[in-house]
Amino acid sequence: MTNLTELYRIDNFIDTFALGHYARVLDAQDLRTGQSVAFKVMRTEHLMDDGDVLWEFRAFINEAELLLKLKDSPHVVDLLDCGYISSHSEAPHEGDIVSFGRDVTAFAQALPDYTHWRPYLTVTNLPRTKNLFYLMKPTQQNTRWRLPTEEGLALAIQFAYLLQMAHRQSIVYLDHKLEHVYWDGYKLEIIDLNSSRQLQSHASNSQYFKMDIHNLCVGILYPIFTGLSPQKTVLRPQPSNQTEVEARYQDITSLDFGIEPTLSPALQDLLQQGAAMQIETVDAFLFQLQQVAAIHGWDFPNQYTSPNSRHARDHLRAGLRHLREGQDKIREARDLFREAAILDGIPQDLEEELRRLVKSVNDMLNNRVIP
Numbered sequence: 001m002t003n004l005t006e007l008y009r010i011d012n013f014i015d016t017f018a019l020g021h022y023a024r025v026l027d028a029q030d031l032r033t034g035q036s037v038a039f040k041v042m043r044t045e046h047l048m049d050d051g052d053v054l055w056e057f058r059a060f061i062n063e064a065e066l067l068l069k070l071k072d073s074p075h076v077v078d079l080l081d082c083g084y085i086s087s088h089s090e091a092p093h094e095g096d097i098v099s100f101g102r103d104v105t106a107f108a109q110a111l112p113d114y115t116h117w118r119p120y121l122t123v124t125n126l127p128r129t130k131n132l133f134y135l136m137k138p139t140q141q142n143t144r145w146r147l148p149t150e151e152g153l154a155l156a157i158q159f160a161y162l163l164q165m166a167h168r169q170s171i172v173y174l175d176h177k178l179e180h181v182y183w184d185g186y187k188l189e190i191i192d193l194n195s196s197r198q199l200q201s202h203a204s205n206s207q208y209f210k211m212d213i214h215n216l217c218v219g220i221l222y223p224i225f226t227g228l229s230p231q232k233t234v235l236r237p238q239p240s241n242q243t244e245v246e247a248r249y250q251d252i253t254s255l256d257f258g259i260e261p262t263l264s265p266a267l268q269d270l271l272q273q274g275a276a277m278q279i280e281t282v283d284a285f286l287f288q289l290q291q292v293a294a295i296h297g298w299d300f301p302n303q304y305t306s307p308n309s310r311h312a313r314d315h316l317r318a319g320l321r322h323l324r325e326g327q328d329k330i331r332e333a334r335d336l337f338r339e340a341a342i343l344d345g346i347p348q349d350l351e352e353e354l355r356r357l358v359k360s361v362n363d364m365l366n367n368r369v370i371p
Contacts (some may be wrong), residue, residue, distance in 0.1 A: 010092060213279050
Protein backbone atom coordinates (compact mmCIF):
# COMPACT_ATOMS: atom_id res chain seq x y z
CA MET A 1 0.00 0.00 0.00
CA THR A 2 1.25 3.49 -0.86
CA ASN A 3 1.27 6.34 1.64
CA LEU A 4 -0.24 9.66 0.58
CA THR A 5 3.01 11.44 1.44
CA GLU A 6 4.81 9.42 -1.25
CA LEU A 7 2.62 10.84 -4.02
CA TYR A 8 1.41 14.24 -2.83
CA ARG A 9 2.38 17.13 -0.62
CA ILE A 10 -0.92 18.59 0.58
CA ASP A 11 -0.97 22.29 1.46
CA ASN A 12 -3.77 24.78 2.27
CA PHE A 13 -7.43 24.84 1.34
CA ILE A 14 -8.11 26.87 -1.81
CA ASP A 15 -11.92 26.74 -1.76
CA THR A 16 -12.68 28.89 1.28
CA PHE A 17 -14.15 31.77 -0.77
CA ALA A 18 -16.87 29.49 -2.19
CA LEU A 19 -17.33 26.17 -0.38
CA GLY A 20 -18.89 23.32 -2.34
CA HIS A 21 -21.29 20.58 -1.28
CA TYR A 22 -19.38 17.55 -2.52
CA ALA A 23 -15.74 18.20 -1.76
CA ARG A 24 -12.97 20.23 -0.23
CA VAL A 25 -10.17 21.40 -2.51
CA LEU A 26 -6.57 21.85 -1.44
CA ASP A 27 -3.44 23.17 -3.05
CA ALA A 28 -1.05 20.25 -3.58
CA GLN A 29 2.06 19.15 -5.39
CA ASP A 30 2.23 15.88 -7.28
CA LEU A 31 5.61 14.57 -6.16
CA ARG A 32 5.86 12.29 -9.20
CA THR A 33 5.81 15.18 -11.66
CA GLY A 34 6.52 18.24 -9.49
CA GLN A 35 3.32 19.79 -10.86
CA SER A 36 1.09 22.05 -8.77
CA VAL A 37 -2.42 20.55 -8.70
CA ALA A 38 -5.81 21.09 -7.12
CA PHE A 39 -6.52 18.08 -4.86
CA LYS A 40 -10.29 17.59 -4.70
CA VAL A 41 -11.44 15.11 -2.04
CA MET A 42 -14.93 14.11 -0.93
CA ARG A 43 -16.22 15.69 2.28
CA THR A 44 -16.14 13.27 5.21
CA GLU A 45 -19.86 13.74 6.01
CA HIS A 46 -20.74 11.87 2.82
CA LEU A 47 -19.16 8.66 4.13
CA MET A 48 -21.65 6.15 5.55
CA ASP A 49 -20.70 3.81 8.39
CA ASP A 50 -22.75 0.99 6.86
CA GLY A 51 -20.92 1.24 3.57
CA ASP A 52 -23.82 2.71 1.60
CA VAL A 53 -22.58 4.61 -1.44
CA LEU A 54 -24.22 8.02 -1.68
CA TRP A 55 -24.63 10.11 -4.83
CA GLU A 56 -21.84 12.40 -3.63
CA PHE A 57 -19.44 9.42 -3.78
CA ARG A 58 -20.51 8.46 -7.30
CA ALA A 59 -20.30 12.11 -8.39
CA PHE A 60 -16.51 11.82 -8.41
CA ILE A 61 -16.68 8.99 -10.94
CA ASN A 62 -19.24 10.93 -12.96
CA GLU A 63 -16.98 13.99 -13.02
CA ALA A 64 -13.89 12.01 -13.97
CA GLU A 65 -15.74 10.38 -16.89
CA LEU A 66 -17.04 13.72 -18.17
CA LEU A 67 -13.65 15.42 -17.83
CA LEU A 68 -12.15 12.74 -20.06
CA LYS A 69 -14.92 13.11 -22.65
CA LEU A 70 -14.34 16.87 -22.79
CA LYS A 71 -10.55 16.73 -22.60
CA ASP A 72 -10.17 18.23 -26.07
CA SER A 73 -11.83 21.45 -25.01
CA PRO A 74 -9.38 24.20 -24.01
CA HIS A 75 -12.05 25.54 -21.64
CA VAL A 76 -12.27 22.58 -19.21
CA VAL A 77 -9.68 21.81 -16.54
CA ASP A 78 -7.57 18.73 -17.20
CA LEU A 79 -8.07 15.56 -15.18
CA LEU A 80 -4.63 14.54 -13.91
CA ASP A 81 -5.33 11.71 -11.44
CA CYS A 82 -8.15 9.91 -9.65
CA GLY A 83 -8.28 7.44 -6.80
CA TYR A 84 -9.13 6.84 -3.14
CA ILE A 85 -7.55 7.83 0.18
CA SER A 86 -8.06 6.18 3.56
CA SER A 87 -7.76 9.37 5.63
CA HIS A 88 -10.97 10.75 7.15
CA SER A 89 -9.29 14.03 8.06
CA GLU A 90 -10.85 17.05 6.35
CA ALA A 91 -7.36 18.12 5.28
CA PRO A 92 -5.60 14.81 4.62
CA HIS A 93 -1.83 14.82 5.07
CA GLU A 94 -1.15 11.12 5.53
CA GLY A 95 -2.75 7.72 5.22
CA ASP A 96 -3.02 5.20 2.40
CA ILE A 97 -3.74 6.14 -1.19
CA VAL A 98 -4.69 4.20 -4.31
CA SER A 99 -4.01 6.15 -7.50
CA PHE A 100 -5.44 5.21 -10.91
CA GLY A 101 -4.00 8.11 -12.89
CA ARG A 102 -6.37 8.85 -15.80
CA ASP A 103 -7.74 5.29 -15.87
CA VAL A 104 -11.30 6.26 -15.00
CA THR A 105 -12.66 2.81 -15.87
CA ALA A 106 -10.45 1.19 -13.22
CA PHE A 107 -11.37 3.99 -10.79
CA ALA A 108 -15.08 3.22 -11.27
CA GLN A 109 -14.65 -0.56 -11.12
CA ALA A 110 -12.74 -0.28 -7.83
CA LEU A 111 -15.57 1.58 -6.06
CA PRO A 112 -17.02 -1.50 -4.23
CA ASP A 113 -13.63 -2.13 -2.63
CA TYR A 114 -13.23 1.42 -1.28
CA THR A 115 -16.64 2.44 0.09
CA HIS A 116 -15.03 3.31 3.46
CA TRP A 117 -12.38 5.43 1.74
CA ARG A 118 -12.78 8.84 0.14
CA PRO A 119 -12.57 9.39 -3.63
CA TYR A 120 -10.32 12.17 -4.90
CA LEU A 121 -9.48 13.85 -8.18
CA THR A 122 -6.55 16.05 -9.06
CA VAL A 123 -7.05 18.64 -11.76
CA THR A 124 -5.35 21.71 -13.15
CA ASN A 125 -4.68 24.18 -10.33
CA LEU A 126 -6.23 27.49 -11.42
CA PRO A 127 -5.28 30.65 -9.50
CA ARG A 128 -7.93 32.27 -7.32
CA THR A 129 -7.07 35.60 -8.93
CA LYS A 130 -8.77 34.37 -12.14
CA ASN A 131 -11.98 33.17 -10.47
CA LEU A 132 -14.84 35.47 -11.44
CA PHE A 133 -16.81 35.03 -8.22
CA TYR A 134 -13.73 35.97 -6.22
CA LEU A 135 -13.02 38.95 -8.48
CA MET A 136 -16.58 40.26 -8.82
CA LYS A 137 -17.71 39.81 -5.23
CA PRO A 138 -17.97 43.34 -3.80
CA THR A 139 -15.33 44.22 -1.21
CA GLN A 140 -17.00 47.50 -0.29
CA GLN A 141 -20.62 48.47 0.17
CA ASN A 142 -22.29 49.50 -3.11
CA THR A 143 -19.19 48.51 -5.09
CA ARG A 144 -19.66 46.11 -7.99
CA TRP A 145 -17.84 45.25 -11.14
CA ARG A 146 -18.92 43.76 -14.44
CA LEU A 147 -16.95 42.57 -17.41
CA PRO A 148 -16.69 44.97 -20.33
CA THR A 149 -19.06 43.86 -23.08
CA GLU A 150 -16.09 42.95 -25.30
CA GLU A 151 -14.76 40.49 -22.72
CA GLY A 152 -18.22 39.24 -21.81
CA LEU A 153 -18.92 38.41 -25.45
CA ALA A 154 -15.61 36.57 -25.72
CA LEU A 155 -16.42 34.55 -22.60
CA ALA A 156 -19.95 33.81 -23.83
CA ILE A 157 -18.76 32.64 -27.25
CA GLN A 158 -16.12 30.37 -25.71
CA PHE A 159 -18.72 28.92 -23.32
CA ALA A 160 -21.08 28.33 -26.24
CA TYR A 161 -18.36 26.41 -28.09
CA LEU A 162 -17.83 24.29 -24.98
CA LEU A 163 -21.56 23.54 -24.68
CA GLN A 164 -21.64 22.75 -28.39
CA MET A 165 -18.98 20.08 -27.86
CA ALA A 166 -20.76 18.78 -24.75
CA HIS A 167 -24.26 18.65 -26.26
CA ARG A 168 -23.01 16.75 -29.28
CA GLN A 169 -21.97 14.06 -26.77
CA SER A 170 -25.30 14.35 -24.89
CA ILE A 171 -23.59 16.03 -21.92
CA VAL A 172 -25.21 18.97 -20.13
CA TYR A 173 -23.17 21.14 -17.78
CA LEU A 174 -26.13 22.53 -15.74
CA ASP A 175 -24.13 23.84 -12.76
CA HIS A 176 -23.67 27.38 -14.08
CA LYS A 177 -22.35 29.76 -11.43
CA LEU A 178 -19.50 32.25 -11.15
CA GLU A 179 -17.61 30.07 -8.66
CA HIS A 180 -16.89 27.67 -11.51
CA VAL A 181 -15.68 30.27 -14.01
CA TYR A 182 -12.07 31.38 -14.44
CA TRP A 183 -11.24 34.28 -16.74
CA ASP A 184 -8.07 36.28 -17.37
CA GLY A 185 -9.48 38.66 -19.97
CA TYR A 186 -8.81 36.27 -22.85
CA LYS A 187 -9.48 32.63 -22.03
CA LEU A 188 -12.36 30.87 -20.28
CA GLU A 189 -11.74 27.85 -18.07
CA ILE A 190 -14.37 26.05 -16.02
CA ILE A 191 -14.26 23.57 -13.16
CA ASP A 192 -16.63 21.17 -11.38
CA LEU A 193 -18.57 18.77 -13.55
CA ASN A 194 -19.76 16.68 -10.59
CA SER A 195 -23.37 17.88 -11.05
CA SER A 196 -23.26 17.67 -14.84
CA ARG A 197 -25.10 14.88 -16.65
CA GLN A 198 -24.48 12.33 -19.34
CA LEU A 199 -27.91 12.04 -20.94
CA GLN A 200 -29.34 8.97 -22.56
CA SER A 201 -30.47 9.29 -26.17
CA HIS A 202 -34.18 10.02 -26.06
CA ALA A 203 -36.60 12.82 -26.88
CA SER A 204 -36.40 14.62 -23.51
CA ASN A 205 -32.77 15.57 -24.12
CA SER A 206 -33.88 18.73 -25.91
CA GLN A 207 -35.42 20.07 -22.70
CA TYR A 208 -32.10 19.59 -20.87
CA PHE A 209 -30.25 21.36 -23.69
CA LYS A 210 -32.63 24.31 -23.37
CA MET A 211 -32.14 24.27 -19.59
CA ASP A 212 -28.35 24.35 -20.07
CA ILE A 213 -28.64 27.46 -22.27
CA HIS A 214 -31.09 28.99 -19.77
CA ASN A 215 -28.72 28.37 -16.86
CA LEU A 216 -25.81 29.87 -18.80
CA CYS A 217 -27.74 33.04 -19.60
CA VAL A 218 -29.17 33.42 -16.11
CA GLY A 219 -26.41 32.09 -13.88
CA ILE A 220 -23.27 33.35 -15.61
CA LEU A 221 -23.92 35.81 -18.44
CA TYR A 222 -26.39 38.01 -16.56
CA PRO A 223 -23.99 38.44 -13.58
CA ILE A 224 -20.93 39.15 -15.74
CA PHE A 225 -22.78 41.86 -17.69
CA THR A 226 -24.45 43.47 -14.65
CA GLY A 227 -22.40 42.57 -11.57
CA LEU A 228 -25.57 41.29 -9.89
CA SER A 229 -27.10 37.94 -9.04
CA PRO A 230 -30.18 36.93 -11.09
CA GLN A 231 -31.92 36.48 -7.73
CA LYS A 232 -31.65 40.30 -7.38
CA THR A 233 -29.24 40.07 -4.47
CA VAL A 234 -25.53 40.61 -4.03
CA LEU A 235 -23.37 37.89 -5.52
CA ARG A 236 -23.07 34.97 -3.11
CA PRO A 237 -22.13 31.28 -3.39
CA GLN A 238 -24.87 29.14 -4.91
CA PRO A 239 -26.13 25.82 -3.47
CA SER A 240 -24.66 22.86 -5.24
CA ASN A 241 -26.16 19.47 -4.43
CA GLN A 242 -27.84 17.61 -7.30
CA THR A 243 -31.41 18.64 -6.49
CA GLU A 244 -30.55 22.30 -5.92
CA VAL A 245 -28.51 22.55 -9.12
CA GLU A 246 -31.49 21.73 -11.32
CA ALA A 247 -33.88 23.89 -9.28
CA ARG A 248 -31.55 26.86 -8.78
CA TYR A 249 -32.77 29.07 -11.64
CA GLN A 250 -36.01 27.35 -12.69
CA ASP A 251 -38.21 30.22 -11.46
CA ILE A 252 -36.18 32.89 -13.27
CA THR A 253 -37.75 33.46 -16.67
CA SER A 254 -37.09 37.21 -17.01
CA LEU A 255 -34.04 39.35 -16.29
CA ASP A 256 -33.92 42.90 -14.93
CA PHE A 257 -31.45 45.14 -16.78
CA GLY A 258 -32.49 48.33 -15.01
CA ILE A 259 -29.20 48.33 -13.11
CA GLU A 260 -27.29 48.34 -16.42
CA PRO A 261 -29.48 50.21 -18.92
CA THR A 262 -26.54 51.00 -21.21
CA LEU A 263 -26.00 47.31 -21.99
CA SER A 264 -26.49 46.55 -25.69
CA PRO A 265 -30.25 46.12 -26.39
CA ALA A 266 -29.46 43.25 -28.76
CA LEU A 267 -27.53 41.49 -25.99
CA GLN A 268 -30.31 42.13 -23.48
CA ASP A 269 -32.81 40.61 -25.89
CA LEU A 270 -30.68 37.49 -26.41
CA LEU A 271 -30.29 36.91 -22.67
CA GLN A 272 -34.02 37.45 -22.15
CA GLN A 273 -34.72 34.77 -24.76
CA GLY A 274 -32.38 32.41 -22.95
CA ALA A 275 -34.02 33.14 -19.59
CA ALA A 276 -37.45 32.44 -21.11
CA MET A 277 -36.14 29.11 -22.49
CA GLN A 278 -36.95 30.23 -26.04
CA ILE A 279 -33.61 29.11 -27.51
CA GLU A 280 -33.84 25.51 -28.62
CA THR A 281 -30.21 24.62 -29.34
CA VAL A 282 -26.72 25.84 -28.57
CA ASP A 283 -26.13 26.25 -32.31
CA ALA A 284 -29.02 28.74 -32.47
CA PHE A 285 -27.69 30.49 -29.38
CA LEU A 286 -24.20 30.74 -30.87
CA PHE A 287 -25.55 32.14 -34.15
CA GLN A 288 -27.50 34.87 -32.35
CA LEU A 289 -24.50 35.59 -30.11
CA GLN A 290 -22.36 36.11 -33.20
CA GLN A 291 -24.95 38.53 -34.56
CA VAL A 292 -24.67 40.58 -31.36
CA ALA A 293 -20.87 40.42 -31.47
CA ALA A 294 -20.87 41.68 -35.09
CA ILE A 295 -22.60 44.85 -33.88
CA HIS A 296 -19.64 45.30 -31.54
CA GLY A 297 -17.04 45.00 -34.27
CA TRP A 298 -16.44 41.25 -34.39
CA ASP A 299 -15.92 39.44 -37.70
CA PHE A 300 -17.81 36.25 -38.52
CA PRO A 301 -18.67 34.56 -41.82
CA ASN A 302 -22.08 35.65 -43.13
CA GLN A 303 -22.25 38.52 -40.63
CA TYR A 304 -21.76 42.15 -41.65
CA THR A 305 -19.36 44.27 -39.60
CA SER A 306 -18.77 47.88 -40.54
CA PRO A 307 -15.13 48.95 -41.01
CA ASN A 308 -15.52 51.67 -38.38
CA SER A 309 -16.90 49.20 -35.84
CA ARG A 310 -13.97 46.89 -36.53
CA HIS A 311 -11.54 49.77 -36.08
CA ALA A 312 -13.21 50.89 -32.84
CA ARG A 313 -13.01 47.34 -31.49
CA ASP A 314 -9.26 47.27 -32.18
CA HIS A 315 -8.86 50.36 -29.99
CA LEU A 316 -11.17 48.89 -27.34
CA ARG A 317 -9.22 45.64 -27.12
CA ALA A 318 -5.91 47.49 -26.88
CA GLY A 319 -7.31 49.68 -24.11
CA LEU A 320 -8.58 46.69 -22.13
CA ARG A 321 -5.22 44.97 -22.52
CA HIS A 322 -3.47 48.03 -21.08
CA LEU A 323 -5.98 48.14 -18.21
CA ARG A 324 -5.32 44.53 -17.25
CA GLU A 325 -1.56 44.96 -17.55
CA GLY A 326 -1.81 48.11 -15.44
CA GLN A 327 -3.83 46.37 -12.73
CA ASP A 328 -1.24 43.60 -12.56
CA LYS A 329 1.57 46.14 -12.18
CA ILE A 330 -0.34 48.00 -9.47
CA ARG A 331 -0.84 44.76 -7.53
CA GLU A 332 2.86 43.96 -7.89
CA ALA A 333 3.74 47.40 -6.50
CA ARG A 334 1.37 46.93 -3.56
CA ASP A 335 2.89 43.55 -2.75
CA LEU A 336 6.38 45.04 -2.77
CA PHE A 337 5.28 47.77 -0.34
CA ARG A 338 3.59 45.16 1.86
CA GLU A 339 6.66 42.91 1.95
CA ALA A 340 8.89 45.85 2.84
CA ALA A 341 6.55 46.95 5.64
CA ILE A 342 6.90 43.63 7.52
CA LEU A 343 10.69 43.51 7.46
CA ASP A 344 12.25 43.41 10.91
CA GLY A 345 14.22 46.36 12.21
CA ILE A 346 13.04 49.10 9.86
CA PRO A 347 12.33 52.55 11.37
CA GLN A 348 8.73 53.25 12.35
CA ASP A 349 8.64 56.29 10.04
CA LEU A 350 9.47 54.11 7.05
CA GLU A 351 7.02 51.39 8.09
CA GLU A 352 4.18 53.90 8.39
CA GLU A 353 4.93 55.32 4.96
CA LEU A 354 4.88 51.85 3.43
CA ARG A 355 1.56 51.03 5.11
CA ARG A 356 0.11 54.32 3.85
CA LEU A 357 1.09 53.35 0.32
CA VAL A 358 -0.44 49.89 0.71
CA LYS A 359 -3.74 51.43 1.82
CA SER A 360 -3.72 53.96 -1.02
CA VAL A 361 -3.06 51.27 -3.61
CA ASN A 362 -5.84 49.08 -2.17
CA ASP A 363 -8.21 52.04 -2.42
CA MET A 364 -7.18 52.45 -6.07
CA LEU A 365 -7.83 48.76 -6.77
CA ASN A 366 -11.22 48.93 -5.04
CA ASN A 367 -12.17 51.62 -7.56
CA ARG A 368 -10.87 49.77 -10.61
CA VAL A 369 -12.82 49.63 -13.85
CA ILE A 370 -12.94 45.87 -14.44
CA PRO A 371 -12.82 42.74 -12.26
